[in-house]
Amino acid sequence: MRKTRREILLSAGKYILLTGTAAAGLESLTGTASADTTTPASDGYKMADHWWGMTMEVDKCIGCGNCVRACSKENDVPEGFYRTWIERYHVKEGDMEHPTVESPDGGMHGFPPTSTPVDKSFFIPKLCNHCADSPCTQVCPVGATFVSPDGVVLVDQSYCLGCRYCVQACPYGCRFIHPTKNVVEKCNLCYHRITKGLTTACCEACPTGARKLVDLKNPKDPVHDFLRHYKVQVLKPHMATHAKVFYKDLDGSVR
Amino acid sequence: MVHAIPGVEGFMYPNEVELQWGLLVVVYPYITGLVAGAFILASLERVFRVEAVKPTYRLALLTALAFLLVAPLPLQLHLGHPERSLEMYLTPHKESAMAMFGFVYLWYLMVVLLVEIWLDYRADIVRRAQSETGLLRIVYRVLTLGSMNISPASLHVDERLGWIMTIVGIPSAFMLHGYVGFLFGSIKANPWWSTPLMPIVFLFSAMVSGIAGVQGIYMFSMWVRKKTIDMRCVDTIGTYLFYAFIIDFSLEMLDLLHRTYESSESFASLDFMVHTRLFTSQIVLQIIVGTLVPLAILAATQVLTLAEQTRKRMYATASVLTLIGIFFMRWNVVIGGQLFSKSFLGYTTYKLEFATREGLLTAGVLMILPLFILWGLVKLLPPWTEETAS
Amino acid sequence: MRVSFQDAKHLISLVGLFAAAVGVFVILRAAVVPAGFGKYGHYRAGAIDDNRARAVKFAGQGECVYCHDAQLQVRDSGRHKTISCEACHGPQAKHVASDGKEKPAKPDVIPLCLNCHEKDAAKPAFLPQVVKADHYTGTTCSDCHQPHNPKM
Numbered sequence: 001m002r003k004t005r006r007e008i009l010l011s012a013g014k015y016i017l018l019t020g021t022a023a024a025g026l027e028s029l030t031g032t033a034s035a036d037t038t039t040p041a042s043d044g045y046k047m048a049d050h051w052w053g054m055t056m057e058v059d060k061c062i063g064c065g066n067c068v069r070a071c072s073k074e075n076d077v078p079e080g081f082y083r084t085w086i087e088r089y090h091v092k093e094g095d096m097e098h099p100t101v102e103s104p105d106g107g108m109h110g111f112p113p114t115s116t117p118v119d120k121s122f123f124i125p126k127l128c129n130h131c132a133d134s135p136c137t138q139v140c141p142v143g144a145t146f147v148s149p150d151g152v153v154l155v156d157q158s159y160c161l162g163c164r165y166c167v168q169a170c171p172y173g174c175r176f177i178h179p180t181k182n183v184v185e186k187c188n189l190c191y192h193r194i195t196k197g198l199t200t201a202c203c204e205a206c207p208t209g210a211r212k213l214v215d216l217k218n219p220k221d222p223v224h225d226f227l228r229h230y231k232v233q234v235l236k237p238h239m240a241t242h243a244k245v246f247y248k249d250l251d252g253s254v255r
Numbered sequence: 256m257v258h259a260i261p262g263v264e265g266f267m268y269p270n271e272v273e274l275q276w277g278l279l280v281v282v283y284p285y286i287t288g289l290v291a292g293a294f295i296l297a298s299l300e301r302v303f304r305v306e307a308v309k310p311t312y313r314l315a316l317l318t319a320l321a322f323l324l325v326a327p328l329p330l331q332l333h334l335g336h337p338e339r340s341l342e343m344y345l346t347p348h349k350e351s352a353m354a355m356f357g358f359v360y361l362w363y364l365m366v367v368l369l370v371e372i373w374l375d376y377r378a379d380i381v382r383r384a385q386s387e388t389g390l391l392r393i394v395y396r397v398l399t400l401g402s403m404n405i406s407p408a409s410l411h412v413d414e415r416l417g418w419i420m421t422i423v424g425i426p427s428a429f430m431l432h433g434y435v436g437f438l439f440g441s442i443k444a445n446p447w448w449s450t451p452l453m454p455i456v457f458l459f460s461a462m463v464s465g466i467a468g469v470q471g472i473y474m475f476s477m478w479v480r481k482k483t484i485d486m487r488c489v490d491t492i493g494t495y496l497f498y499a500f501i502i503d504f505s506l507e508m509l510d511l512l513h514r515t516y517e518s519s520e521s522f523a524s525l526d527f528m529v530h531t532r533l534f535t536s537q538i539v540l541q542i543i544v545g546t547l548v549p550l551a552i553l554a555a556t557q558v559l560t561l562a563e564q565t566r567k568r569m570y571a572t573a574s575v576l577t578l579i580g581i582f583f584m585r586w587n588v589v590i591g592g593q594l595f596s597k598s599f600l601g602y603t604t605y606k607l608e609f610a611t612r613e614g615l616l617t618a619g620v621l622m623i624l625p626l627f628i629l630w631g632l633v634k635l636l637p638p639w640t641e642e643t644a645s
Numbered sequence: 646m647r648v649s650f651q652d653a654k655h656l657i658s659l660v661g662l663f664a665a666a667v668g669v670f671v672i673l674r675a676a677v678v679p680a681g682f683g684k685y686g687h688y689r690a691g692a693i694d695d696n697r698a699r700a701v702k703f704a705g706q707g708e709c710v711y712c713h714d715a716q717l718q719v720r721d722s723g724r725h726k727t728i729s730c731e732a733c734h735g736p737q738a739k740h741v742a743s744d745g746k747e748k749p750a751k752p753d754v755i756p757l758c759l760n761c762h763e764k765d766a767a768k769p770a771f772l773p774q775v776v777k778a779d780h781y782t783g784t785t786c787s788d789c790h791q792p793h794n795p796k797m
Contacts, residue, residue, distance in 0.1 A: 037685060047693075062768050064761040066732050073736050074702045082269045088767050097523075101266040101600055110760040114767060121767035126268075135444060141354035142342040146688040148696075156692030159679070161342060162335015164275040165353050171444035173268030173597055177275070182335030192699040201736075204703045207728040207761060208772075239443060255598045345674050348687050365666070370659065377655070400662065402655030409652040416656070 037149040045195045050150040051217040052189055053244030054203075055226055056125055058251075060210035063088060063123035068108045070205035071127075074190060081176045082106035083187040084127035084202050090118040091253045099253040124254050125211055127202070128153055128174040128187035129235060129243035136166040136175060145184065151216070151244060152191055157183045171239045189213070216244070265601025274593045274605050278618045279329035284435045284457065285464070285585045286326045286625065291432035292465010293319040294368065294424060296495070301421045307491040313638030314476070315469045316372050321629035323364050329621055333613050352438050363431045367424040373398075374417040376636050381405045394635070432461040439588060446521035447592040452510050459503035460581050466496045467549075467577035472629070474571055480639075486563055490556075493570050496577070497553040504546055507584075524599040532594055532602060537587045545580015549573040702736035705729075709737070712745060716793050723794030724773075733757060733792065758786045 037048040063086055071077060071084045086107030090100040100118075104111065107123075114121060130153050137146050137153060144160040147153055160183035167175040167184060178185040190200035198204070199213045214223035226232075226248075233250040234243035247254075263272055297315035300308045331337045344361075347354035373380075381403050384395035433454040439445075440453025470492045477484045514522060529537050552573040556566055590605050608614040681690035706729040710717055713730070720726055731737055739747045764774040775781075790797065 059769050062761055062772050063765065066760070070703060070732075070736070075699070085269050087266075090767075099600070101598065103266070103269050106269040110763070111765060111767070113763060113765050118766060122769075123767055135442075138350045139353065139442075141348055141351040141357070142339075143346050143348045143682070143687040143689070144342075144692075146686055146692075148693055149685055152696075154692060154696050156689050156695065158695065159339070159342065159689055159692065160336070161339045163330075163333075163353065164335075165351070165438075167275045168593075169442055169444055171597055173271045176270040177335060184335075188696050191693075191696040193701055193703075195697050196701065198701065198703075198705045201703045204705060204729055205732045207725075207732050209727055255600070341677070344670070345678050346682055346687070365663070373659070400655065400658040402658060404652065404655050406652060408648050409655060412648055412653045412656070 041195075043196070047149040049217060050194075050215050051244075052151045052194060053130060053214050053216050053223070053246065054127070054189075054200075055212050055214055055223060055232075056245060056247045056250075057210050058122060058124060058247055058249040060208040061086070061123040061125050062208060062210075063107060063111050064207060065107045065110045066205040066207060067125060067202035067211065068106050070201040071187075072108065074193075074201035075188075078179050078185075081179075081185070082108075083174075083185070084125065086111075087124045087126065088114075088121065089124060089251065089254060090114070090121045091251065093119045096253045120251075122251065124247075124250075125202075126172065126174075126235070127245065128189070129172060129241065129245045130187075130189060131241035131243045133240070133242040135169040135171065135239070135241060139165045139169045141165065148191075150195075152189045152194075153186070154188050154191060155184055155186060157181060157185075160184050171236050171241065262604035262606070263601060264603075265596070266598060267596040267601045267603050268598060271596055272603050274590070274603070276589055276593060277333065277605070277613045278590075278607060278615060279333045279613050279621070281582070281586045281589045282618050282621050283326065283329040284432075284589070285582055286322050286329070286621075287435050288432055288457065288461035288464045288581065288585070289468045289625075290319045290323045290326060290363075290465070291428040291458070291461040292463065292467075293322070293469050294428040294465070295462055296466050296469050296492070298421045298425045298428070299495070301418065302425065305491065307487045308495075310485045310488045310640050311469050311473045311492065313375065313636075313640075314473055314633075315465075316368070316375065317632045317636065317638055318469055318472055318625075318629055319465075320368055320372060321625040321632055323360075323368060324628055325621060325625045327360065328624075329618070332617060332621075352434065352441055356434050356438060359427075359431055359434050363424075363427050367420060367427045371417055371420045371424060372636070373400075374413040374420065377413055378405045378410055379636065429458060433458045435461075439592070444597060445592050446519070447525055447595070448588065450510060452506060456503070456506050456510065459499060459506055460584055462499045463496065463503050463577060464581035466492060466499055467574040467581075470496065470570060471574035471578065474567065474574070476633075482639075484567060486566070489567070489570050493553060493556055493566075493573070496573070497550070497557055500546070500550055500553065500577070504550065521595075521599050524595045524602075528591065528595055528602060532604070533587055533591050536583050537591065541580050541583040541587055545576055545583055549576040549580065552576075700738070702738050703731050704736075704738040704741040706731070708741045719791065719793040723796050725792075725794060752792075754785045754787050754792070755781075758790075758792075 038046055040046045065086060067084055068082065068086060071082075075083060077083050084106075085103055087101050087103045088107070088111050092098070102111075111123075130147075130151060132147060132151060134147060134153055140146070141163060142159060142161060144156045145153065145166055146156075157178075162177060162182045162184065164177060164184070167177065175184055175186045177183070190198075190202075193200055194213060203211050203213045212223075214226075215221045216223060227246065230248045232246040232248050234246060235250075236243075236255065260267075260272060293315045296308065297312050297319065299305055300312045331340055334340060343354055343357045347357060349355070377399070380395050380398045382405070384392060384399050384403070387395055436454030436457030439448040439457075440450055442448045470489060473492075474484055474489065514525065549572075552569050555561070556569050556573075561569070593603075594605065595602050610616045679689050679691070682688070684690035685693075709730040716730070720728070720730075733752055734749050735752075737749055740749050759777055761772070762774055764776045768774055786792075786795075
């Protein structure tokens with residue numbers, strides 16, 4: 001694999017910082033040994049065999065809100081916050097920069113019928129993009145959020161300080177502070193499900209297959225055909241976060 | 256078509272409606288800025304041997320220390336789990352600007368500031384450890400770290416080492432506040448923050464606020480102590496303030512110009528904000544009241560020959576206005592950077608609370624606390640040149 | 646000025662103080678940093694297990710088929726075949742774990758159908774849509790449509 005920005009930074013950071021006070025100590029303090037991820041857990045799940053992501057077929061999304069409700073039930077998402085949500089876009093002919101967007105309660109209760117006639121409209125389901133080169137994990141001061149060896153951006157809620165730096169760093173608005181736990185909360189791609197062979201709650205509940213959990217390391221996963229055949233896009237590609245949620249039929253006005 | 260969420264105009268991502276960083280995170284760079292600025296002023300005297308500002312040298316060091324001690328408090332208070340904050344030192348994440356800031360802070364506090372103050376005051380401390388009685392005697396004895404040696408040769412060692420510490424200290428102070436700017440400037444998701452100019456703008460505004468702060472504190476303390484103000488000193492500081500301010504203002508204008516001309520993706524959003532939600536804090540308080548007016552006052556002191564009393568009043572006014580202006584500069588960066596959606600399609604509102612953990616009251620206490628600490632420090636380690644000279 | 650070692654001796658306690666502080670830090674660190682920190686990267690390895698520990702609430706399509714062949718047959722014969730059982734019936738892990746004893750709540754039919762089928766410009770054309778006011782006749786949708794295969 002190529003050297004990611006993460007690794008380059010890591011080594012650069014090391015040298016710069018080693019000149020600092022805690023010089024010698026720091027290295028041992030924060031040693032980044034990468035242990036074996038190929039040994040299976042007690043239930044046979046091997047992190048090294050997976051690299052999770054999702055595909056979104058925008059033209060299949062009917063905006064029913066099933067995913068938002070399912071997610072909220074599966075993960076006890078606090079009211080008023082969303083690990084996944086749906087946006088409804090209205091775009092006037094060619095006016096890419098001024099779409100009208102709404103997401104009442106994140107689309108949890110569906111959408112009220114569009115009242116005014118519009119040129120083009122569609123739904124965009126969103127969730128954490130599980131970026132491989134994520135700005136949110138980069139800024140965490142203590143290592144309470146990280147990309148797991150199988151490519152899921154996870155939060156260690158027993159270690160999180162609640163400093164909110166990661167919330168600021170996420171370009172997509174996917175993170176929030178849990179109102180009672182006071183730690184950061186976000187989509188963990190139903191890590192408890194996908195590591196047991198189930199799909200995520202949102203994908204389970206999606207009636208049209210607009211969203212599909214994919215395993216980019218599984219050679220049999222249809223995602224490989226999908227990515228080879230269709231023209232796909234990630235959200236905010238200029239952020240260069242190596243997002244792993246691939247959108248098919250994405251309109252350019254979506255941000 | 257658009258659904259009304261109170262305080263929200265247009266579209267925010269659903270998790271964005273509430274601001275993450277409030278008033279306390281405004282106070283934090285403000286305080287760190289005062290520290291860095293005060294220290295740089297003190298260092299000027301030492302490294303460049305500017306005799307004129309000598310009366311403020313020690314006062315500036317103590318001011319820096321007083322504010323530096325308080326600097327982490329606003330951060331602590333805004334954490335969801337303050338009890339876990341030690342993790343920043345125990346398992347610092349090397350890629351995180353915030354984690355590394357912890358070390359920059361420690362370095363600056365422990366190595367630079369405390370050592371420099373100790374070296375500078377050592378002779379006084381030793382003398383006091385011998386002359387004071389009771390509890391104070393014990394305090395000073397502890398502060399001597401067990402050595403009563405104040406032979407000229409040992410003081411010469413202190414002087415040399417102190418000078419080296421100052422040399423080390425200047426880049427450290429630059430780093431301290433440049434780093435605060437970097438905390439914001441490195442967030443690529445936020446176009447209001449994400450600019451390489453951010454650390455530099457923060458640095459110069461820090462110098463401006465620190466110089467204005469020391470000027471104000473010096474004049475105020477002389478007034479309280481009913482001593483005469485050293486006019487040569489305040490004139491010199493006034494000149495520094497003027498020049499630092501010009502650089503700071505030019506940098507900010509450069510940034511503004513650049514953004515306006517480039518008019519990239521986010522510009523419409525930011526422009527709208529400056530004309531609406533940020534109008535009072537940005538245009539009125541930061542730019543007009545907090546920058547143009549003090550700059551005009553300072554410029555007047557530079558070009559006109561004015562009576563002493565007038566100059567004093569002008570310096571005092573300029574300092575206070577500058578401090579207000581820089582405070583709102585921090586406000587506009589921190590709060591302003593969160594009022595718009597990262598979709599650039601909408602705006603939210605900051606609800607300032609009063610008597611909550613992150614409210615106005617706490618912020619007020621945190622702003623006043625360093626002044627009390629400074630008062631204590633001044634009692635313990637008097638910085639006044641008239642007395643130490645005797 | 647000639648400076649002897651004696652004149653710099655007071656600095657030793659200063660250095661000592663720093664050494665002590667660093668020492669305390671190192672000891673504290675060894676004692677407090679959680680086990681498994683840094684095993685896979687700069688985080689607590691146990692956090693991965695914590696994330697896995699949550700209980701599953703949506704049992705998954707695969708479970709229902711064991712006991713509900715009848716409904717499955719019906720569903721798969723119509724256009725609702727892409728919709729998983731729990732998309733309409735909600736999370737049923739408890740129902741499965743109790744061998745069907747814990748009964749699922751009855752779906753609230755009208756809002757259920759309308760979330761998906763209410764006409765909206767943003768909905769894709771392949772989805773059959775109705776305008777509630779025009780289509781709804783006062784009875785509930787399932788009076789006319791069999792939810793598992795709603796074709797009339």
